Amino acid sequence: MSPQVRARVQSLRALIEHHARRYYEQDAPEIPDAEYDRLFQELQQLEAAHPELRTPDSPTQRVLGQALQAFAPVVHAVPMLSIRTETDTTDAGAREFDARIRRELGLSPEDPLVRYSCELKFDGLAINLRYEHGVLVRAATRGDGETGEDVTQNIRTIHQIPLRLQSGSGQWPEVLEVRGEVYMRRDDFEALNERQRALIASGHRQEKTFVNPRNAAAGAVRQLDPAVAARRPLSFFAYGLGEVQGWGADDHKAPLTHSAILQALADWGLPVDEHRRVVDGAQGLVAFHQDIQSLRDGLPFDIDGVVYKVDDRATQERLGFVTREPRWAVAHKYPAQEQMTLLRAIDIQVGRTGKLTPVAKLEPVFVGGTTVSNATLHNEEEARRKDVREGDTVVVRRAGDVIPEVVSVVLERRPESVGAPFDLVQRLSGRCPVCESPIAREEGEVDWRCTGGLFCPAQRKHALLHFASRRAVDIEGLGDKVVEQLVDQGIVRTLPELYRLGVAKLAALDRMGEKSAANLVAAIEASKQTTLARFLFGLGIRHVGEATAKDLARHFGSIDRIMDASLDALLEVPDVGPTVARSIRGFFEQAHHREIVEQLRAAGVQWSEGQGVHGDTPRPLLGQTLVLTGTLPTLSRDAARDLIEAAGGKVAGSVSRKTHWVVAGAEAGSKLDKARELGVPVLDEEGLKALLARPAGEEGT
Ligand code: IVH
Numbered sequence: 093m094s095p096q097v098r099a100r101v102q103s104l105r106a107l108i109e110h111h112a113r114r115y116y117e118q119d120a121p122e123i124p125d126a127e128y129d130r131l132f133q134e135l136q137q138l139e140a141a142h143p144e145l146r147t148p149d150s151p152t153q154r155v156l157g158q159a160l161q162a163f164a165p166v167v168h169a170v171p172m173l174s175i176r177t178e179t180d181t182t183d184a185g186a187r188e189f190d191a192r193i194r195r196e197l198g199l200s201p202e203d204p205l206v207r208y209s210c211e212l213k214f215d216g217l218a219i220n221l222r223y224e225h226g227v228l229v230r231a232a233t234r235g236d237g238e239t240g241e242d243v244t245q246n247i248r249t250i251h252q253i254p255l256r257l258q259s260g261s262g263q264w265p266e267v268l269e270v271r272g273e274v275y276m277r278r279d280d281f282e283a284l285n286e287r288q289r290a291l292i293a294s295g296h297r298q299e300k301t302f303v304n305p306r307n308a309a310a311g312a313v314r315q316l317d318p319a320v321a322a323r324r325p326l327s328f329f330a331y332g333l334g335e336v337q338g339w340g341a342d343d344h345k346a347p348l349t350h351s352a353i354l355q356a357l358a359d360w361g362l363p364v365d366e367h368r369r370v371v372d373g374a375q376g377l378v379a380f381h382q383d384i385q386s387l388r389d390g391l392p393f394d395i396d397g398v399v400y401k402v403d404d405r406a407t408q409e410r411l412g413f414v415t416r417e418p419r420w421a422v423a424h425k426y427p428a429q430e431q432m433t434l435l436r437a438i439d440i441q442v443g444r445t446g447k448l449t450p451v452a453k454l455e456p457v458f459v460g461g462t463t464v465s466n467a468t469l470h471n472e473e474e475a476r477r478k479d480v481r482e483g484d485t486v487v488v489r490r491a492g493d494v495i496p497e498v499v500s501v502v503l504e505r506r507p508e509s510v511g512a513p514f515d516l517v518q519r520l521s522g523r524c525p526v527c528e529s530p531i532a533r534e535e536g537e538v539d540w541r542c543t544g545g546l547f548c549p550a551q552r553k554h555a556l557l558h559f560a561s562r563r564a565v566d567i568e569g570l571g572d573k574v575v576e577q578l579v580d581q582g583i584v585r586t587l588p589e590l591y592r593l594g595v596a597k598l599a600a601l602d603r604m605g606e607k608s609a610a611n612l613v614a615a616i617e618a619s620k621q622t623t624l625a626r627f628l629f630g631l632g633i634r635h636v637g638e639a640t641a642k643d644l645a646r647h648f649g650s651i652d653r654i655m656d657a658s659l660d661a662l663l664e665v666p667d668v669g670p671t672v673a674r675s676i677r678g679f680f681e682q683a684h685h686r687e688i689v690e691q692l693r694a695a696g697v698q699w700s701e702g703q704g705v706h707g708d709t710p711r712p713l714l715g716q717t718l719v720l721t722g723t724l725p726t727l728s729r730d731a732a733r734d735l736i737e738a739a740g741g742k743v744a745g746s747v748s749r750k751t752h753w754v755v756a757g758a759e760a761g762s763k764l765d766k767a768r769e770l771g772v773p774v775l776d777e778e779g780l781k782a783l784l785a786r787p788a789g790e791e792g793t
Pocket residue numbers: 173174175176211212213214215217218219272273331332399418421423
């Protein structure tokens with residue numbers, strides 16, 4: 093085989109590894125997916141033609157292998173221990189640990205503070221990765237701590253885990269076992285369950301949805317068919333070591349602290365969480381516990397606490413172990429995000445598009461930091477699959493800003509007197525619980541809907557709230573309570589009637605004074621001046637979210653052209669597919685929807701219209717990405733965004749090399765620093781306005 097082939101294989105691997113890192117780790121791909129696929133296929137073909145060039149660390153070896161009958165046992169060279177859990181979730185838990193360490197070490201109050209490495213306690217499953225000469229040779233589960241299972245095939249599918257260590261900061265030891273947690277990110281978990289629900293709905297009855305990210309991750313790791321595992325998106329964080337050989341030699345000494353070990357692992361290309369921190373004494377532990385607690389809901393993954401470890405390895409050794417747990421580490425928990433409680437009844441709520449959602453009415457329970465008395469059951473299929481019945485004890489979960497949900501039934505606690513299996517149609521006798529219109533379910537969909545449309549008071553309330561919402565025409569002060577009364581008292585039946593409200597009518601409502609009524613009237617008046625995209629979004633057409641509304645407004649330029657657009661014309665809009673196009677067409681085919689648009693225009697709702705993309709509207713920011721940061725002197729965030737998008741630009745959430753401009757106002761933070769670091773030009777509001785006024789196509793700064 094020619095040296096050229098060998099060289100090409102090597103350069104392909106380097107290229108693929110580089111682009112895989114950009115894509116999977118940095119979320120910043122440099123090349124289109126198709127180009128990546130092409131490189132990958134070329135490598136696969138070369139390896140197929142020259143099997144002698146195939147190595148276990150080749151990127152092609154991530155997804156491969158046969159379905160297994162069972163996992164082979166792996167005896168751990170160094171047992172995989174667990175850690176003691178501090179269940180007192182208050183600050184006292186941290187102080188208690190520090191006090192115990194000081195006692196064990198025989199320290200007096202005059203002695204210096206003990207230094208700790210603080211980490212997150214990831215909620216997944218422990219894995220041991222064995223690298224020999226820098227190459228991943230085996231991955232095993234914890235098992236009983238002595239013997240685990242060989243799950244190498246599945247672990248290879250995790251793109252964050254290097255198949256070969258990078259020589260970042262010095263040579264790696266001959267044998268290096270890395271211990272850490274395999275977990276599933278929340279967004280990956282939601283997307284996975286979404287796909288699972290779609291599979292179930294399309295007849296794959298043997299499929300199931302997952303209860304939480306940890307179970308989904310555990311299921312994926314222990315999946316016998318690696319092809320299935322590869323479709324379950326997993327992530328990994330390293331937090332420690334197992335067996336190590338060849339780290340004592342003079343030229344590469346083992347680090348003296350745990351924090352330095354984590355840094356070394358990071359330098360070799362292993363994912364190590366950025367929230368880790370080295371602190372001194374009990375105060376430091378308490379501060380870490382509190383800081384992370386306040387970040388918890390916003391993290392992209394679940395944690396159930398933090399972990400404190402004595403940082404100095406010699407001190408760790410002195411402290412040693414009690415039975416199977418190290419004395420030098422502890423897990424300090426947070427209040428649980430899952431709790432058991434009694435499900436008293438199942439109600440059915442009607443959403444904006446008529447979607448009927450079964451909602452569990454619960455015995456109030458404190459979970460994820462608040463008291464929860466309602467939890468969603470998503471839809472009939474889910475309620476049935478979980479076999480949730482009135483009178484059951486259920487597990488309720490509330491994590492982050494996600495709506496609380498019923499996760500599962502505790503069957504052991506099911507009483508004799510439990511209700512019948514949930515049957516939505518039977519329960520409702522086929523009629524909407526609010527307006528009594530027939531309910532229906534479209535072919536291939538899981539959701540039942542009320543067919544009453546805006547005749548249904550429930551849908552009408554949602555429609556009004558949606559129209560008034562901040563990203564639609566933005567009527568400040570038109571909230572739940574007001575809309576509820578307006579609809580229930582028959583004061584407002586359609587969107588245009590909002591614009592006939594006077595101070596007197598509003599002031600007569602419950603909990604409304606003259607002053608707030610006058611403010612609301614002013615807000616309604618102000619909302620008349622809007623944009624086509626906001627108006628269109630506000631109409632609440634199914635499948636037309638904010639982004640689609642903007643695309644439509646940009647493409648067609650006027651509401652009349654959108655109302656009259658044929659299916660084919662709609663399909664020409666970027667990102668509009670058949671479902672969306674049909675939904676828009678269907679909406680405007682109904683005379684009363686056109687009537688509503690007319691009446692709103694007659695009431696004075698207005699926006700500027702253009703020629704659409706086929707016309708000659710200037711689009712000076714076409715193809716450019718801007719990032720907004722800080723507070724601008726006159727423009728709100730939304731207003732600035734609208735202007736930029738109308739000029740053809742995009743607004744991104746973070747600064748990268750691909751950002752064309754950063755627009756910074758008062759109290760701009762890290763995004764401004766990042767812009768300076770990357771040399772991205774920075775503008776103030778004046779500068780932005782000047783940019784917007786430029787004729788299209790003018791280049792340069
Ligand atoms: S250290 C000897 N650090 O929590 C110490 N464990 O019982 C070994 N876990 O299932 C564990 N995050 O998988 C450690 N930052 C972290 C961790 C962590 C999660 C898991 C671990 C094990 C359990 C500890």
